[in-house]
Amino acid sequence: MPAEHAEPEHPDPLSVLGQVDPPAPGVLDNAREALWAVVAAEMLSDNSPREQAANDVREQAANDVREQAANDVREQAANEVRKQTMRRRKEADS
Protein backbone atom coordinates (compact mmCIF):
# COMPACT_ATOMS: atom_id res chain seq x y z
CA MET A 1 0.00 0.00 0.00
CA PRO A 2 1.45 3.41 -0.93
CA ALA A 3 2.42 5.51 2.01
CA GLU A 4 -0.07 8.27 1.18
CA HIS A 5 -2.91 5.74 1.34
CA ALA A 6 -1.82 4.24 4.63
CA GLU A 7 -4.12 4.78 7.55
CA PRO A 8 -2.83 7.81 9.43
CA GLU A 9 -1.13 7.12 12.74
CA HIS A 10 -3.45 7.84 15.65
CA PRO A 11 -2.09 10.76 17.64
CA ASP A 12 -1.34 10.43 21.31
CA PRO A 13 -4.78 10.71 22.97
CA LEU A 14 -3.39 12.99 25.64
CA SER A 15 -2.17 15.39 22.97
CA VAL A 16 -5.63 15.35 21.44
CA LEU A 17 -7.07 16.27 24.84
CA GLY A 18 -4.72 19.24 24.97
CA GLN A 19 -5.54 20.66 21.56
CA VAL A 20 -6.73 24.26 21.69
CA ASP A 21 -7.49 26.80 19.01
CA PRO A 22 -4.83 29.41 18.32
CA PRO A 23 -5.38 32.76 20.00
CA ALA A 24 -7.82 35.13 18.35
CA PRO A 25 -6.37 38.00 16.30
CA GLY A 26 -5.25 40.84 18.50
CA VAL A 27 -4.82 38.79 21.68
CA LEU A 28 -1.07 38.43 21.30
CA ASP A 29 -0.70 42.09 20.32
CA ASN A 30 -2.66 43.19 23.37
CA ALA A 31 -0.50 41.10 25.68
CA ARG A 32 2.64 42.49 24.07
CA GLU A 33 1.30 46.01 24.59
CA ALA A 34 1.22 45.37 28.32
CA LEU A 35 4.85 44.29 28.13
CA TRP A 36 5.89 47.26 25.99
CA ALA A 37 4.53 49.60 28.63
CA VAL A 38 6.94 48.29 31.27
CA VAL A 39 9.80 47.93 28.77
CA ALA A 40 9.40 51.56 27.73
CA ALA A 41 9.15 52.70 31.33
CA GLU A 42 12.40 50.94 32.17
CA MET A 43 14.20 52.23 29.09
CA LEU A 44 13.10 55.78 29.85
CA SER A 45 14.11 55.52 33.51
CA ASP A 46 17.45 53.98 32.45
CA ASN A 47 17.27 51.76 35.48
CA SER A 48 18.00 48.24 34.37
CA PRO A 49 17.59 45.33 36.80
CA ARG A 50 21.35 44.95 36.93
CA GLU A 51 21.78 48.61 37.86
CA GLN A 52 19.03 48.21 40.40
CA ALA A 53 20.85 45.20 41.84
CA ALA A 54 24.10 47.19 41.90
CA ASN A 55 22.31 50.04 43.67
CA ASP A 56 20.95 47.59 46.19
CA VAL A 57 24.44 46.23 46.84
CA ARG A 58 25.84 49.74 47.24
CA GLU A 59 23.05 50.68 49.62
CA GLN A 60 23.59 47.50 51.61
CA ALA A 61 27.32 48.19 51.81
CA ALA A 62 26.66 51.74 53.00
CA ASN A 63 24.27 50.41 55.63
CA ASP A 64 26.87 47.89 56.73
CA VAL A 65 29.48 50.65 57.09
CA ARG A 66 27.04 52.82 59.06
CA GLU A 67 26.13 49.92 61.32
CA GLN A 68 29.78 49.02 61.86
CA ALA A 69 30.62 52.64 62.73
CA ALA A 70 27.76 52.75 65.21
CA ASN A 71 28.95 49.49 66.76
CA ASP A 72 32.48 50.87 67.03
CA VAL A 73 31.21 53.99 68.78
CA ARG A 74 29.14 51.92 71.20
CA GLU A 75 32.06 49.63 71.94
CA GLN A 76 34.41 52.54 72.45
CA ALA A 77 31.95 54.21 74.83
CA ALA A 78 31.59 50.96 76.79
CA ASN A 79 35.38 50.64 77.03
CA GLU A 80 35.63 54.21 78.21
CA VAL A 81 33.04 53.56 80.92
CA ARG A 82 34.90 50.41 81.99
CA LYS A 83 38.20 52.29 82.21
CA GLN A 84 36.66 55.09 84.25
CA THR A 85 35.04 52.59 86.59
CA MET A 86 38.37 50.81 87.16
CA ARG A 87 40.13 54.14 87.67
CA ARG A 88 37.59 55.17 90.31
CA ARG A 89 37.97 51.83 92.09
CA LYS A 90 41.75 52.19 92.18
CA GLU A 91 41.43 55.72 93.49
CA ALA A 92 38.97 54.52 96.14
CA ASP A 93 41.30 51.65 97.12
CA SER A 94 44.28 53.94 97.46
Added chain:
Amino acid sequence: METDGALIEWSVRGRADAFVEVVRRHEVAVHGFLARRAGHQAADDLLGEVWVRAFAARAGFQPGYADARPWLYGIARNVLRAHWRAAASADPPSTASEGQNDPWDDVVERLDSAAWARALADAVRALPAGERDVLLLVAWEQLTPAEAAAVLGVPAGTARSRLHRARATLRLALAKNKHEREEDRCQPNTRNLSTRIH
Protein backbone atom coordinates in the same frame (compact mmCIF):
# COMPACT_ATOMS: atom_id res chain seq x y z
CA MET B 1 19.83 33.22 15.62
CA GLU B 2 20.44 34.30 19.17
CA THR B 3 19.34 32.00 21.95
CA ASP B 4 16.63 33.04 24.38
CA GLY B 5 19.31 33.16 27.05
CA ALA B 6 21.39 35.63 25.06
CA LEU B 7 18.40 37.87 24.37
CA ILE B 8 17.36 37.89 28.00
CA GLU B 9 20.93 38.69 29.02
CA TRP B 10 20.95 41.64 26.61
CA SER B 11 17.66 42.83 28.04
CA VAL B 12 19.16 42.73 31.53
CA ARG B 13 22.23 44.67 30.36
CA GLY B 14 20.15 47.58 29.15
CA ARG B 15 18.58 46.52 25.87
CA ALA B 16 15.19 45.92 27.44
CA ASP B 17 13.52 45.63 24.04
CA ALA B 18 15.44 42.40 23.35
CA PHE B 19 13.03 40.71 25.74
CA VAL B 20 10.17 41.35 23.32
CA GLU B 21 11.82 39.03 20.78
CA VAL B 22 11.75 36.23 23.38
CA VAL B 23 8.06 36.92 23.87
CA ARG B 24 7.39 36.77 20.12
CA ARG B 25 9.05 33.36 19.95
CA HIS B 26 6.95 31.80 22.66
CA GLU B 27 3.69 33.74 22.84
CA VAL B 28 1.60 31.13 21.02
CA ALA B 29 3.03 28.34 23.17
CA VAL B 30 2.46 30.20 26.43
CA HIS B 31 -1.05 31.19 25.38
CA GLY B 32 -1.72 27.51 24.64
CA PHE B 33 -0.33 26.55 28.04
CA LEU B 34 -2.78 28.93 29.69
CA ALA B 35 -5.72 28.03 27.43
CA ARG B 36 -5.34 24.29 27.98
CA ARG B 37 -5.56 24.77 31.72
CA ALA B 38 -7.90 27.70 32.19
CA GLY B 39 -9.72 28.22 28.90
CA HIS B 40 -9.30 30.76 26.14
CA GLN B 41 -10.84 33.73 27.92
CA ALA B 42 -8.59 33.39 30.95
CA ALA B 43 -5.58 32.83 28.67
CA ASP B 44 -6.37 36.02 26.78
CA ASP B 45 -6.66 37.92 30.05
CA LEU B 46 -3.57 36.48 31.74
CA LEU B 47 -1.01 36.43 28.92
CA GLY B 48 0.02 40.06 29.40
CA GLU B 49 0.52 39.47 33.11
CA VAL B 50 2.85 36.57 32.33
CA TRP B 51 5.01 38.83 30.17
CA VAL B 52 5.12 41.61 32.73
CA ARG B 53 6.07 39.19 35.51
CA ALA B 54 8.67 37.50 33.34
CA PHE B 55 10.18 40.84 32.39
CA ALA B 56 10.40 41.87 36.03
CA ALA B 57 12.05 38.55 36.93
CA ARG B 58 14.40 38.27 33.94
CA ALA B 59 17.54 39.09 35.93
CA GLY B 60 17.05 35.72 37.65
CA PHE B 61 17.01 33.75 34.38
CA GLN B 62 20.07 31.57 33.89
CA PRO B 63 21.48 32.76 30.54
CA GLY B 64 23.05 29.34 30.00
CA TYR B 65 19.61 27.96 29.17
CA ALA B 66 19.01 28.37 25.45
CA ASP B 67 15.25 27.82 25.60
CA ALA B 68 13.20 30.08 27.86
CA ARG B 69 10.00 28.04 27.58
CA PRO B 70 10.34 26.06 30.84
CA TRP B 71 11.04 29.28 32.70
CA LEU B 72 8.09 31.02 31.05
CA TYR B 73 5.80 28.07 31.79
CA GLY B 74 6.86 28.26 35.42
CA ILE B 75 5.85 31.92 35.53
CA ALA B 76 2.60 31.17 33.68
CA ARG B 77 1.89 28.45 36.22
CA ASN B 78 2.30 30.94 39.08
CA VAL B 79 0.02 33.41 37.31
CA LEU B 80 -2.59 30.65 36.88
CA ARG B 81 -2.37 29.69 40.55
CA ALA B 82 -2.95 33.29 41.58
CA HIS B 83 -5.86 33.45 39.13
CA TRP B 84 -7.42 30.30 40.57
CA ARG B 85 -6.88 31.49 44.15
CA ALA B 86 -8.60 34.77 43.31
CA ALA B 87 -11.44 32.93 41.58
CA ALA B 88 -11.85 30.57 44.53
CA SER B 89 -11.97 33.41 47.04
CA ALA B 90 -14.47 35.29 44.88
CA ASP B 91 -16.78 32.27 44.61
CA PRO B 92 -19.33 31.66 47.32
CA PRO B 93 -18.43 28.75 49.63
CA SER B 94 -20.95 26.47 47.98
CA THR B 95 -18.97 26.40 44.72
CA ALA B 96 -15.42 26.80 45.99
CA SER B 97 -14.54 23.80 48.07
CA GLU B 98 -12.35 25.30 50.79
CA GLY B 99 -9.77 26.64 48.38
CA GLN B 100 -9.32 23.29 46.65
CA ASN B 101 -10.36 24.75 43.34
CA ASP B 102 -9.28 22.04 40.92
CA PRO B 103 -8.84 23.54 37.45
CA TRP B 104 -9.10 20.10 35.91
CA ASP B 105 -12.85 20.28 36.37
CA ASP B 106 -12.86 23.12 33.86
CA VAL B 107 -10.73 21.10 31.45
CA VAL B 108 -13.20 18.24 31.57
CA GLU B 109 -16.07 20.64 30.98
CA ARG B 110 -14.43 21.89 27.81
CA LEU B 111 -13.84 18.47 26.33
CA ASP B 112 -15.87 17.18 23.48
CA SER B 113 -18.33 14.56 24.54
CA ALA B 114 -16.51 11.59 23.01
CA ALA B 115 -16.57 8.77 25.50
CA TRP B 116 -12.89 7.98 25.15
CA ALA B 117 -11.99 11.60 25.86
CA ARG B 118 -14.13 11.57 28.96
CA ALA B 119 -12.59 8.32 30.13
CA LEU B 120 -9.10 9.65 29.58
CA ALA B 121 -9.91 12.96 31.25
CA ASP B 122 -11.36 11.15 34.24
CA ALA B 123 -8.21 9.05 34.51
CA VAL B 124 -6.02 12.16 34.34
CA ARG B 125 -8.19 13.89 36.91
CA ALA B 126 -7.69 11.01 39.31
CA LEU B 127 -3.91 11.39 39.18
CA PRO B 128 -2.11 13.12 42.05
CA ALA B 129 -1.54 16.79 41.09
CA GLY B 130 2.24 16.42 40.98
CA GLU B 131 2.07 13.49 38.57
CA ARG B 132 -0.57 15.20 36.46
CA ASP B 133 1.56 18.36 36.15
CA VAL B 134 4.57 16.46 34.86
CA LEU B 135 2.50 14.32 32.51
CA LEU B 136 0.79 17.30 30.91
CA LEU B 137 3.96 19.36 30.60
CA VAL B 138 5.45 16.48 28.65
CA ALA B 139 2.36 15.52 26.64
CA TRP B 140 0.94 18.99 25.99
CA GLU B 141 3.92 21.33 26.07
CA GLN B 142 6.37 18.83 24.56
CA LEU B 143 8.89 19.35 27.35
CA THR B 144 11.44 16.80 28.39
CA PRO B 145 11.07 15.42 31.93
CA ALA B 146 14.09 17.51 32.95
CA GLU B 147 12.46 20.66 31.57
CA ALA B 148 9.20 19.79 33.30
CA ALA B 149 11.18 19.42 36.51
CA ALA B 150 12.54 22.95 36.02
CA VAL B 151 9.00 24.31 35.59
CA LEU B 152 7.82 22.62 38.75
CA GLY B 153 10.94 23.25 40.80
CA VAL B 154 11.56 19.58 41.56
CA PRO B 155 14.59 17.36 40.87
CA ALA B 156 14.68 15.77 37.41
CA GLY B 157 14.61 12.30 38.94
CA THR B 158 11.42 13.16 40.78
CA ALA B 159 9.80 14.36 37.56
CA ARG B 160 10.84 11.17 35.76
CA SER B 161 9.42 8.92 38.45
CA ARG B 162 6.19 10.93 38.59
CA LEU B 163 5.87 10.64 34.81
CA HIS B 164 6.46 6.91 34.96
CA ARG B 165 3.82 6.46 37.65
CA ALA B 166 1.33 8.67 35.83
CA ARG B 167 1.69 6.75 32.58
CA ALA B 168 1.37 3.44 34.34
CA THR B 169 -1.76 4.60 36.14
CA LEU B 170 -3.30 5.89 32.91
CA ARG B 171 -2.55 2.70 31.02
CA LEU B 172 -4.18 0.68 33.74
CA ALA B 173 -7.24 2.92 33.91
CA LEU B 174 -7.68 2.96 30.17
CA ALA B 175 -7.18 -0.78 29.81
CA LYS B 176 -9.93 -1.24 32.36
CA ASN B 177 -12.12 1.21 30.49
CA LYS B 178 -11.42 -0.54 27.18
CA HIS B 179 -12.32 -3.87 28.67
CA GLU B 180 -15.59 -2.54 30.02
CA ARG B 181 -16.50 -0.94 26.73
CA GLU B 182 -15.63 -3.96 24.67
CA GLU B 183 -17.94 -5.90 26.88
CA ASP B 184 -20.66 -3.36 26.22
CA ARG B 185 -19.73 -3.27 22.48
CA CYS B 186 -20.98 0.27 22.18
CA GLN B 187 -17.87 2.49 21.97
CA PRO B 188 -15.28 1.11 19.52
CA ASN B 189 -13.29 4.39 19.62
CA THR B 190 -11.77 3.42 22.94
CA ARG B 191 -9.92 0.45 21.43
CA ASN B 192 -6.16 0.56 21.81
CA LEU B 193 -6.29 3.82 23.78
CA SER B 194 -4.24 2.34 26.54
CA THR B 195 -1.46 1.35 24.16
CA ARG B 196 -1.21 4.83 22.72
CA ILE B 197 -0.34 6.72 25.88
CA HIS B 198 3.28 7.65 25.27
